[in-house]
Amino acid sequence: xxxETILGLFxxxxxxxxxxxxxxxxxxxxxxxxxxxxxxxxxxNFFILDAADVALTEAAVGAGVSTVLFMGALALTAEKExxxxxxxxxxxxxxxxxxxxxxxxxxxxxVLGDINAPVHQHVAPWYIEKTPEYINIPNIVTAILASFxxxxxxxxxxxxxxxxxxxxxxLSFKPKSKxxxxxxxxxxxxxGVQHHVxxxxxxxxxxxxxxxxxxxxxxxxxxxxxxGFSAGALFAAAVMLYGILEGADRSEAAMPQRIMLRLAALGxxxxxxxxxxxxxxxxxxxxxxxxxSNPVTGQYVGILLVEFxxxxxxxxxxVMIFNAIANRPTYxx
Amino acid sequence: MTLLEQLPIxxxxxxxxxxxxxxxxxxxxxxxxxxxxxxxxVTFLIAIGLTAQVLQTGTIYYELGNWPVPFGIxxxxxxxxxxxxxxxxxxxxxxxxxxxxxxxxEVGEQHQSLLYSCWLLALAGLIGITVTGDAFNVFVFMEISxxxxxxxxxxxxNRRALTASFTYxxxxxxGATFYLIGVGYLYMMTGTLNLxxxxxxxxxxxDTLPVLIAGGFLILGLALKAALFPMHAWMPNAYQFAPTPVxxxxxACSTKVALxxxxxxxxxxxLPNLGDQAYFLSSLLIPLCVAAFLVGSAVAIFERDLKRMxxxxxxxxxxxxxxxxxxxxxxxxxxAVVHFFNHALMKAALFTAVAGIVLRFGSANLDQLAGLGxxxxxxxxxxxxxxLSLIGVPLTAGFIxxxxxxxxxxEEPGLGILLTILILTSSLMAVVYxxxxxxxxxxxxxxxxxxxxIKREEAPMPILVTxxxxxxxxxxxxxxxxxxxxxxxxxxxxxxxxGR
Numbered sequence: 001x002x003x004e005t006i007l008g009l010f011x012x013x014x015x016x017x018x019x020x021x022x023x024x025x026x027x028x029x030x031x032x033x034x035x036x037x038x039x040x041x042x043x044x045n046f047f048i049l050d051a052a053d054v055a056l057t058e059a060a061v062g063a064g065v066s067t068v069l070f071m072g073a074l075a076l077t078a079e080k081e082x083x084x085x086x087x088x089x090x091x092x093x094x095x096x097x098x099x100x101x102x103x104x105x106x107x108x109x110x111v112l113g114d115i116n117a118p119v120h121q122h123v124a125p126w127y128i129e130k131t132p133e134y135i136n137i138p139n140i141v142t143a144i145l146a147s148f149x150x151x152x153x154x155x156x157x158x159x160x161x162x163x164x165x166x167x168x169x170x171l172s173f174k175p176k177s178k179x180x181x182x183x184x185x186x187x188x189x190x191x192g193v194q195h196h197v198x199x200x201x202x203x204x205x206x207x208x209x210x211x212x213x214x215x216x217x218x219x220x221x222x223x224x225x226x227x228g229f230s231a232g233a234l235f236a237a238a239v240m241l242y243g244i245l246e247g248a249d250r251s252e253a254a255m256p257q258r259i260m261l262r263l264a265a266l267g268x269x270x271x272x273x274x275x276x277x278x279x280x281x282x283x284x285x286x287x288x289x290x291x292x293s294n295p296v297t298g299q300y301v302g303i304l305l306v307e308f309x310x311x312x313x314x315x316x317x318x319v320m321i322f323n324a325i326a327n328r329p330t331y332x333x
Numbered sequence: 334m335t336l337l338e339q340l341p342i343x344x345x346x347x348x349x350x351x352x353x354x355x356x357x358x359x360x361x362x363x364x365x366x367x368x369x370x371x372x373x374x375v376t377f378l379i380a381i382g383l384t385a386q387v388l389q390t391g392t393i394y395y396e397l398g399n400w401p402v403p404f405g406i407x408x409x410x411x412x413x414x415x416x417x418x419x420x421x422x423x424x425x426x427x428x429x430x431x432x433x434x435x436x437x438x439e440v441g442e443q444h445q446s447l448l449y450s451c452w453l454l455a456l457a458g459l460i461g462i463t464v465t466g467d468a469f470n471v472f473v474f475m476e477i478s479x480x481x482x483x484x485x486x487x488x489x490x491n492r493r494a495l496t497a498s499f500t501y502x503x504x505x506x507x508g509a510t511f512y513l514i515g516v517g518y519l520y521m522m523t524g525t526l527n528l529x530x531x532x533x534x535x536x537x538x539x540d541t542l543p544v545l546i547a548g549g550f551l552i553l554g555l556a557l558k559a560a561l562f563p564m565h566a567w568m569p570n571a572y573q574f575a576p577t578p579v580x581x582x583x584x585a586c587s588t589k590v591a592l593x594x595x596x597x598x599x600x601x602x603x604l605p606n607l608g609d610q611a612y613f614l615s616s617l618l619i620p621l622c623v624a625a626f627l628v629g630s631a632v633a634i635f636e637r638d639l640k641r642m643x644x645x646x647x648x649x650x651x652x653x654x655x656x657x658x659x660x661x662x663x664x665x666x667x668x669a670v671v672h673f674f675n676h677a678l679m680k681a682a683l684f685t686a687v688a689g690i691v692l693r694f695g696s697a698n699l700d701q702l703a704g705l706g707x708x709x710x711x712x713x714x715x716x717x718x719x720x721l722s723l724i725g726v727p728l729t730a731g732f733i734x735x736x737x738x739x740x741x742x743x744e745e746p747g748l749g750i751l752l753t754i755l756i757l758t759s760s761l762m763a764v765v766y767x768x769x770x771x772x773x774x775x776x777x778x779x780x781x782x783x784x785x786x787i788k789r790e791e792a793p794m795p796i797l798v799t800x801x802x803x804x805x806x807x808x809x810x811x812x813x814x815x816x817x818x819x820x821x822x823x824x825x826x827x828x829x830x831x832g833r
Contacts, residue, residue, distance in 0.1 A: 101546055101549070102514075102546075104542060104546070105518065105542050105543045105546045107542055108541045108542040108543055109518075109521055109522070109542075109543045110521065110522075117521075117524075118521070118522055118523050118524035118534070118538070119520065119521060119524040120524070121524055122403075122523070122524030122525050122534070123403055123404055123524060123525055124524070126404050127404065130404075147398060147400075148398070148400050148404055148405050149405065149406055149469075150397070150398055151397040151398070151406045151470065152406060152469060152470055152473050154349075155461070155470070155473035155474055155476070155477060156473060156476075158349060158352070158353075158454060158457075158477050159473070159476045159477050159480060161353060161356075161454075162451065162454050162477060162480040162481050162484065163480060165356050165447045165450055165451065165484070166451070166480060166481075166483065166484035166487075168447060169444050169447040169448065169451075169484060169487075169488060170484070170487050170488075170495075261356060261357065262357050264353070264356075265353035265354060265356050265357050266353075268353040269350065269353050269354060272346065272349055272350045272353075273350070275346065276346065276350065278398075279334070279339055279342075282334060283334070283399060284334065284342075284395070284396060284397060284398060284399040285339070285342040285346060285397055285398070286397055286398040287398045287399040288398070289399065
């Protein structure tokens with residue numbers, strides 16, 4: 001208990017320092033590195049608070065994938081921030097006011113970990129009590145995400161899908177004018193670290209481990225922290241690593257955008273489709289009970305299927321975004 | 334379960350299911366447009382079925398996954414939700430039917446299937462927000478619809494669409510974050526996300542700081558999303574640079590959904606539990622609303638681009654709606670709900686006319702529209718009638734709105750007369766900016782040649798038909814406002830706890 005408090009204080013202090021460092025650094029590359037550290041610290045903090053599922057996702061997405069995407073975006077723009085001569089005080093004032101308001105709110109909010117806090121008294125006990133009976137899986141978070149509040153999760157999958165097609169429609173179409181780079185020049189331009197032998201060898205060793213861990217997180221999500229979202233981020237991280245080591249043109253050749261788009265759509269369709277199947281079998285939308293003769297098995301099957309849909313969409317969308325950003329430099333010039 | 338019982342979820346699921354499939358369709362020819370239009374039409378039919386059901390039986394509930402609320406997510410479709418679903422799906426259908434040709438001329442063929450996929454996602458997202466009874470679910474669907482909207486705006490023909498979309502994205506995300514902070518605090522204090530349950534459980538913790546601050550964040554976040562003055566800067570830009578059919582769709586319904594959520598939260602969750610402070614919050618909004626309709630109308634007078642002009646006019650109309658909400662009375666709610674519906678009708682009509690004009694003139698800038706009245710008489714006549722409705726001339730839908738708004742305002746002791754005068758002033762300003770268009774269209778000679786040389790060249794048939802259906806609706810609901818009025822009265826009765 002004591003140790004957790006100290007660790008929590010430590011990570012939160014570090015978070016504050018890193019946040020300030022991020023704002024202060026005018027070098028955008030440095031700032032995105034700070035962002036990665038920020039996410040890692042937040043992930044540790046979530047872990048200290050016993051939110052392992054959130055921690056896993058934050059580590060994979062915040063520290064891993066989004067840092068890579070930031071770097072890809074920086075390759076398209078300048079590395080240095082344009083320094084403004086005049087400080088704009090309006091946002092500063094707004095932020096100070098906002099922080100003060102949030103600070104004032106802490107005076108009357110329940111203490112962290114208070115057993116009598118409303119969040120621990122109302123719906124949470126029901127989830128803890130009923131999950132073994134209705135769904136019978138040890139990880140209650142998965143039960144809530146995929147079944148009790150499965151409709152929200154479906155929405156989130158479509159949010160991710162929308163982000164994917166958004167990036168695709170803005171970045172991924174080549175200009176109508178002729179392609180000005182030959183295939184070879186193109187490779188030269190995007191194969192960043194190919195001449196670093198050690199990086200390539202060690203980096204490639206990590207890829208199979210990442211994929212394996214991703215599989216574990218995907219299919220073991222009912223028993224331990226994980227599920228489609230974090231697994232998808234891990235799979236995508238493996239592909240991105242490949243793209244960084246071997247060149248983004250090769251990662252796109254291995255996973256063409258058109259196929260990624262179809263798979264992403266398929267994942268979302270699978271999720272919605274399971275919901276519709278439940279309706280066709282006479283139940284409510286996303287009522288997995290009707291999927292099998294035994295309702296508990298039905299829940300199990302339903303969760304397995306929708307989690308697969310989530311994993312598929314998240315993986316393919318992230319790969320699609322990475323490929324779109326990383327290959328963009330070759331479209332110009 | 335029968336199909337009828339599944340309608341509440343089908344209205345969301347149909348577009349949500351088709352959208353990803355549409356992204357896979359080869360982006361060639363009319364196929365993507367056709368799929369989007371048919372899906373929209375089906376959604377509209379479901380919406381009509383839902384409205385009929387609500388008119389008969391009152392609020393409809395639906396439990397997702399058959400889990401009891403508040404443990405699972407529940408849908409709750411009241412009279413106002415039904416009206417919103419009708420507006421959203423109707424606007425989508427109208428914009429799609431009218432928009433095929435504009436889309437072809439403004440958006441590259443290779444982008445179209447993705448764009449229409451985003452369209453359906455936005456449609457499903459907006460409807461999802463209005464039918465749900467769960468505070469977090471609102472956020473999820475808000476994300477879907479907003480993200481899809483940013484993408485659609487970014488696909489506009491002009492490169493400035495990208496910056497317009499970026500401003501929209503930053504503002505919208507800030508608004509959504511504020512909303513989420515508000516919901517987070519309410520969850521912290523009540524342990525529930527279901528709106529009705531939240532309202533009940535807040536009674537124990539009302540008047541605590543976190544709840545008060547949650548209220549502030551919610552209203553502020555939703556006001557950002559709704560483009561309430563002075564947080565409106567993103568909206569005229571987004572309307573101007575988005576592909577024209579997208580502007581038709583958005584102008585009719587997108588900011589209204591944020592207002593809908595605001596009204597819901599205000600009356601269901603906050604007012605019963607915040608006591609005087611909620612009234613204080615509302616009274617803070619009134620000056621903003623007055624500024625919104627005065628400044629919005631004034632800026633509209635000076636805009637030369639039709640889309641921007643109509644965008645600023647929307648800023649003013651949002652001012653009317655929020656003013657009606659802030660009055661915290663039965664009459665106020667009725668006025669707000671009726672104006673939701675009528676404003677959708679008039680703005681959809683006006684933007685449809687603009688779509689036709691842009692298609693023929695290649696621009697919506699007033700300086701290039703001389704001879705418009707000669708070249709496209711029917712389109713322009715439609716524009717003028719919809720403009721009269723916007724001003725609030727009797728026998729149009731706009732008159733009904735203004736009538737109920739002024740009635741609601743007059744109930745307010747002390748301020749009533751002053752607010753009425755201000756509303757009338759703003760209406761007169763609307764006369765000025767609509768007249769400005771009329772002047773250019775009918776009386777200004779083109780730069781080369783004389784007025785008599787202009788050949789008649791109407792907007793294409795789909796635009797004309799859509800425009801005149803909408804114009805007819807403006808007149809129909811101006812003479813017989815039974816449908817929106819009865820739904821509005823039902824809603825006012827529900828929200829004010831039986832005519833409090």
